[in-house]
Every structure is written in structure tokens, then in C-alpha cells.
Amino acid sequence: MKVLITGGAGFLGQRLARELLARGEVKGPLGEPQPITELVLLDVVPATGFEDSRVRSEVGDIAERSVLEGLIDDETSVIFHLAAIVSGQAEADFDLGMRINLDASRVLLETCRLRGHRPRVVFTSSVAVYGGEMPDVVQNDTALNPQSSYGAQKAIAELLLNDYTRRGFVDGRVLRLPTISVRPGKPNAAASSFASGIIREPLNGEAAICPVPRNTRVWLLSPRKAIACLIAGLELDAAALGMQRALNLPGISVSVDEMVEALREVAGEKVAKRIEIKVDPRIEKIVSSWPGRWDTTRAEQLGLMAEHSFADVIRSYIEDEHIEVR
Amino acid sequence: MKVLITGGAGFLGQRLARELLARGEVKGPLGEPQPITELVLLDVVPATGFEDSRVRSEVGDIAERSVLEGLIDDETSVIFHLAAIVSGQAEADFDLGMRINLDASRVLLETCRLRGHRPRVVFTSSVAVYGGEMPDVVQNDTALNPQSSYGAQKAIAELLLNDYTRRGFVDGRVLRLPTISVRPGKPNAAASSFASGIIREPLNGEAAICPVPRNTRVWLLSPRKAIACLIAGLELDAAALGMQRALNLPGISVSVDEMVEALREVAGEKVAKRIEIKVDPRIEKIVSSWPGRWDTTRAEQLGLMAEHSFADVIRSYIEDEHIEVR
Numbered sequence: 001m002k003v004l005i006t007g008g009a010g011f012l013g014q015r016l017a018r019e020l021l022a023r024g025e026v027k028g029p030l031g032e033p034q035p036i037t038e039l040v041l042l043d044v045v046p047a048t049g050f051e052d053s054r055v056r057s058e059v060g061d062i063a064e065r066s067v068l069e070g071l072i073d074d075e076t077s078v079i080f081h082l083a084a085i086v087s088g089q090a091e092a093d094f095d096l097g098m099r100i101n102l103d104a105s106r107v108l109l110e111t112c113r114l115r116g117h118r119p120r121v122v123f124t125s126s127v128a129v130y131g132g133e134m135p136d137v138v139q140n141d142t143a144l145n146p147q148s149s150y151g152a153q154k155a156i157a158e159l160l161l162n163d164y165t166r167r168g169f170v171d172g173r174v175l176r177l178p179t180i181s182v183r184p185g186k187p188n189a190a191a192s193s194f195a196s197g198i199i200r201e202p203l204n205g206e207a208a209i210c211p212v213p214r215n216t217r218v219w220l221l222s223p224r225k226a227i228a229c230l231i232a233g234l235e236l237d238a239a240a241l242g243m244q245r246a247l248n249l250p251g252i253s254v255s256v257d258e259m260v261e262a263l264r265e266v267a268g269e270k271v272a273k274r275i276e277i278k279v280d281p282r283i284e285k286i287v288s289s290w291p292g293r294w295d296t297t298r299a300e301q302l303g304l305m306a307e308h309s310f311a312d313v314i315r316s317y318i319e320d321e322h323i324e325v326r
Numbered sequence: 327m328k329v330l331i332t333g334g335a336g337f338l339g340q341r342l343a344r345e346l347l348a349r350g351e352v353k354g355p356l357g358e359p360q361p362i363t364e365l366v367l368l369d370v371v372p373a374t375g376f377e378d379s380r381v382r383s384e385v386g387d388i389a390e391r392s393v394l395e396g397l398i399d400d401e402t403s404v405i406f407h408l409a410a411i412v413s414g415q416a417e418a419d420f421d422l423g424m425r426i427n428l429d430a431s432r433v434l435l436e437t438c439r440l441r442g443h444r445p446r447v448v449f450t451s452s453v454a455v456y457g458g459e460m461p462d463v464v465q466n467d468t469a470l471n472p473q474s475s476y477g478a479q480k481a482i483a484e485l486l487l488n489d490y491t492r493r494g495f496v497d498g499r500v501l502r503l504p505t506i507s508v509r510p511g512k513p514n515a516a517a518s519s520f521a522s523g524i525i526r527e528p529l530n531g532e533a534a535i536c537p538v539p540r541n542t543r544v545w546l547l548s549p550r551k552a553i554a555c556l557i558a559g560l561e562l563d564a565a566a567l568g569m570q571r572a573l574n575l576p577g578i579s580v581s582v583d584e585m586v587e588a589l590r591e592v593a594g595e596k597v598a599k600r601i602e603i604k605v606d607p608r609i610e611k612i613v614s615s616w617p618g619r620w621d622t623t624r625a626e627q628l629g630l631m632a633e634h635s636f637a638d639v640i641r642s643y644i645e646d647e648h649i650e651v652r
Binding site for chain 1: 420457458459466467468469470471472473475478481482485486488489492493568569570
């Protein structure tokens with residue numbers, strides 16, 4: 001079987017690819033193991049660093065119909081649709097966000113529909129689909145009320161995936177990701193970029209600016225657990241998902257203060273002192289519209305798990321990225 | 327000021343047009359009266375029977391960008407977007423439903439955005455945006471979970487309208503209509519067509535088939551109140567609507583049995599006996615996925631009202647359509 005990952009050169013895409021290659025197989029729709037014979041990584045830049053004959057890196061514009069039509073064939077029975085324009089950028093460039101977060105998602109679903117082979121499609125959504133007046137703990141049946149264009153586009157793609165699933169065009173699974181922290185590498189245009197930066201930069205001996213107030217509560221998941229949840233989400237029995245294909249993934253609810261405290265616990269006072277709070281109202285407005293916690297009963301019943309503490313998240317980052325604490 | 331009604335040759339569109347012409351003005355964004363100088367009725371067929379110099383009937387495909395671009399100018403400060411493919415037809419013809427219910431709504435919003443004049447846009451949505459597991463009484467913050475393509479398309483258009491409003495491209499208002507009953511004329515392809523047919527046909531001396539079981543609960547609003555709500559929805563103060571532009575309109579929750587009983591009360595046993603129950607599983611499946619009641623506190627606080635009983639609804643139909651009970 002062939003697996004397609006859109007956004008395959010991105011951080012999560014690459015990490016997912018490595019995990020899939022290491023496993024070598026995924027469960028099929030009936031629970032039977034299916035060996036991965038080909039792993040196609042589509043992105044706007046080449047996916048590099050894979051020395052594995054199963055990997056094929058493809059560069060293309062995902063919103064161009066011909067690109068996906070050329071990549072999705074009858075053997076492509078698993079698609080991880082991760083490609084997206086992040087929140088800050090989708091707010092700054094409305095057309096680009098609509099094109100990639102909405103139009104490309106629809107092109108992907110349409111391509112599957114016309115192909116008629118009903119692949120499993122795992123789509124990553126976000127905390128940003130919620131907003132406005134919310135209960136302290138968002139429930140599975142809390143109404144979506146996005147307060148950013150990114151969140152609106154993700155919510156729309158969720159509805160499309162649900163309807164394409166209901167009609168039997170695809171077998172879709174929407175995984176609403178918490179903010180992923182700690183991401184390695186550089187800051188990006190996501191409004192949530194700080195949630196990695198204030199841990200990553202200090203651990204790297206650098207100063208970090210936190211653009212939201214100390215009491216801001218965020219809902220976090222480590223890359224390690226996120227990848228495990230993506231694969232578990234793919235392997236879930238369709239019947240267990242029922243009529244609502246969207247699943248709020250587990251996470252940890254922490255305030256900025258608690259994040260700083262966890263960093264102090266793991267890496268010491270000197271490192272924790274490298275964080276400076278300097279509120280950026282544009283970012284604060286977006287981040288504060290997201291839920292700081294949601295009910296994870298359903299995800300946990302289905303076997304999806306997060307870390308137990310943010311200190312554990314930092315430790316797994318240090319381990320996975322071979323960081324030497326300075 | 328100029329008013330555009332899409333679906334302007336349809337039943338609700340025509341009735342809305344007549345009411346607007348009779349009023350001659352609507353409240354502006356600041357509550358000030360604004361005279362209607364032009365009323366453009368766009369539809370796939372001409373809107374006939376208007377002998378009023380303010381009315382302009384336009385025939386065109388609303389999903390074609392050039393059509394709306396040619397009709398929406400800086401004077402078009404009010405748009406009622408009623409054009410839609412009904413539930414049964416959108417389920418039967420997926421592409422057509424997507425094209426009119428989704429693409430055309432987006433073209434309309436994009437046209438306004440590019441024009442830059444920020445008109446008020448009233449968009450009619452539906453009970454069909456809800457579905458799956460629901461509380462007995464749907465709340466304003468109950469998650470949308472459409473179980474039909476029509477419902478999914480309406481829910482998506484709602485999200486678009488909310489985001490275009492948040493960004494200041496339009497001043498949008500989503501009115502979620504109950505099933506409209508009693509509609510005059512002929513049955514249509516809506517799964518809810520029976521909710522008018524089982525009253526209209528018997529009053530007209532004809533037999534009527536009801537395709538859903540007697541205990542099926544529906545959420546109804548008369549055309550008369552629906553039109554009043556559409557205009558009241560337009561005239562609502564934007565600040566009162568806040569971050570969530572969708573409003574569940576008031577209605578009456580009745581079972582089929584209670585509808586038959588109300589018809590008996592208003593028109594007698596002979597008329598009521600013309601209804602025959604003959605369940606059509608395809609229609610039952612769609613209709614039973616809709617909520618039979620929702621909380622209307624918010625709409626009522628904003629001054630929107632329904633009838634008090636279904637017998638009153640039948641009486642207003644008899645009055646409005648000059649029916650002679652036979």
C-alpha cells in the first residue's frame with residue numbers, strides 16, 4: 001500500500017514519515033497489518049534526508065488539481081493531510097489561507113471521490129476551530145466558533161471531510177491537535193510559535209520573547225505524542241468513530257507561568273531566566289481566543305494519550321532532539 | 327439604497343420582496359430609516375408579477391462570478407442571500423449542491439470583499455446544520471453536525487459569513503430557519519416538502535402522503551413570521567450579535583400527529599382525513615436527523631417571534647393565500 005503525506009517536508013510530516021518507515025506497516029481498515037510499499041511526501045520544497053527506497057519526495061502546489069490527481073492512485077489507501085498555512089500567516093494573507101487550507105483540502109477530497117477508491121484520510125485540525133464564549137473545558141459537542149481565518153478554514157475542511165465520509169467518498173478522521181510544543185528549529189508565523197520558542201531558545205542558550213501574558217493558558221501536546229496520535233487515529237476502527245469524525249486530541253493545559261516553572265524544574269534557573277514577557281496584542285488576541293483545555297474522555301476511551309506533565313514534554317524534547325542543556 | 331435578493335423568484339424571495347416594497351424602507355446600520363430605491367431579484371428564472379419601478383428582475387447563474395460582479399455595486403448595501411439547492415436535491419446531486427450552496431455563497435462574499443463597501447448580508451441557514459447525537463432541545467452553543475450534504479454546505483457558508491464579518495468584509499447575519507410551513511404552490515425536492523404538503527393539499531381537496539412516521543417532530547415557522555424575522559434580522563444592531571452571527575430562529579415544535587390534529591381543529595375531520603402516512607425511508611432518514619426543537623432565548627431577546635400554535639400557522643396560511651376550505 002501507498003501512503004501520501006501532504007506537507008511531507010514540514011516538521012510533523014517528516015517526523016511522521018520516519019515513524020511510519022520504522023514501523024514498516026499500518027493496520028488496515030479491518031485491523032490487518034498492511035506493509036507500506038511507498039511513502040509519497042508532497043510539499044512546496046523537497047523532503048530531504050531520507051535514504052529509503054520507499055520514499056518519494058514530490059514538489060508541487062497542492063491546490064493545483066493536477067498535482068494531487070497525479071499522486072493519488074488506487075494504491076494510495078492512506079493519506080495524511082497535514083499541509084496548511086499557519087494561523088498568523090492565514091490571518092495576514094487571507095487569499096493564501098483560503099487557497100491552501102480550504103481549496104486544497106477540497107481538491108484532495110474531490111480527487112479521492114473521483115478516483116472512487118475510498119482511502120482513509122487523516123486530517124489535522126486545531127484548537128483554533130473554537131473561540132468566542134466557551135465553557136472552561138471545551139466539550140466534544142461544544143459548537144465551533146473560530147475567531148481566526150485559519151480556524152474558520154480548518155472548521156470548514158472538517159465539515160467537508162465529515163460529509164465526504166458520510167457519503168462514502170473517503171473514510172475520514174479529523175484529529176484536532178493541541179498546539180505542538182516543543183517544536184525544534186526556528187520560529188514560524190503561527191501565533192502559537194512562542195509555545196515552542198520559550199522552551200527551545202532558552203535551552204539553546206538564547207533569549208526568548210513571550211508575546212502573551214503569564215496567565216495565558218495553552219493546550220499542548222509534544223511532537224512525539226502527536227505522531228503517535230496521528231497513527232493511532234488512522235488505525236481507529238471506523239465504526240468506533242460513528243457519525244462525528246472529529247476527535248479532540250489529549251493534551252496538557254498549562255499557563256505560561258507553569259511552562260516557565262517546568263523549564264526551571266528541568267533545566268534550572270539560569271535557563272528559565274532567559275524568557276522575557278513582552279505582550280504583542282496581535283498575537284495575544286488570536287491565542288487568547290483558543291481554548292486552554294478540552295475534555296479528552298472520548299480520545300482516551302479510543303486509546304489516545306498525552307504526557308502527564310509539561311516537564312515530561314520538555315524532557316522528551318531534550319531526548320528526541322539530543323539537546324545539551326547549557 | 328439598493329437591495330439584492332438572491333433566489334428572488336422563489337417563494338420566500340418573492341414574499342420578502344413584496345414586504346420590502348410595502349415598507350419602502352429598512353433601518354440602516356445606525357437605526358436610521360433608509361428608503362429602498364432599487365430591489366434587484368436574481369434567480370435562474372425571471373421574477374414576475376411585480377409592477378413596481380423599483381424592481382429589477384435579473385436572470386443568471388449565481389455561481390458565475392461575472393453575474394454577481396455585475397449586480398453588486400457600491401449602492402448595494404443590503405443583500406438577502408436566499409438562493410439554494412434544497413436538501414433532497416443536494417443529496418441527489420452532490421456537485422450541484424456544492425456549486426450553489428457553497429461556491430455561490432463564497433462568490434457572493436468575495437464580490438463584496440473586493441468591492442470593499444461592507445454591505446449587510448442576511449444568509450438563510452437551516453435546521454439541517456444540526457444532526458447526530460443532540461440534546462432534546464438544541465442550544466445556541468450545540469455543535470453543528472450536519473447529516474446531509476445540504477446541511478454541511480449551509481454550515482460551511484455560515485463559517486464563511488462569520489469570518490468575512492469578523493474581518494470586516496461584510497456585516498453578516500445568519501438566520502437558521504425552521505422548516506417553513508405552510509408553503510403555497512407545489513411540492514418540491516426538499517426532504518421537508520411534506521411539512522407543507524400535508525396541510526396544503528388536504529385544504530385544497532386533495533389527498534396527501536406523509537413520508538415520515540406520526541411521532542416525527544419538526545420545527546416549523548410560517549412564511550409570514552419567516553419574512554418578519556428576515557427583515558428584523560437585517561435590522562438588528564451588529565453590536566447585539568457579537569462574535570457569533572448565527573441565530574436560531576424561533577419556531578413551533580410539533581409532531582406529525584399534532585399537525586394532523588391542528589388541521590382537524592381548523593378545517594374539520596373531512597380535511598384531516600385526506601392525510602395518509604406512507605413512510606419513505608430516504609426522507610425519514612434526513613428529516614429524523616434534524617432537531618425537533620431548539621432553544622430560542624437568544625432570538626426572543628433580540629425581538630424575533632414565532633406563532634404560538636400550529637393551528638395559528640394554518641389559519642395565517644388560509645388568510646394569506648385566500649384559501650377556501652373545502
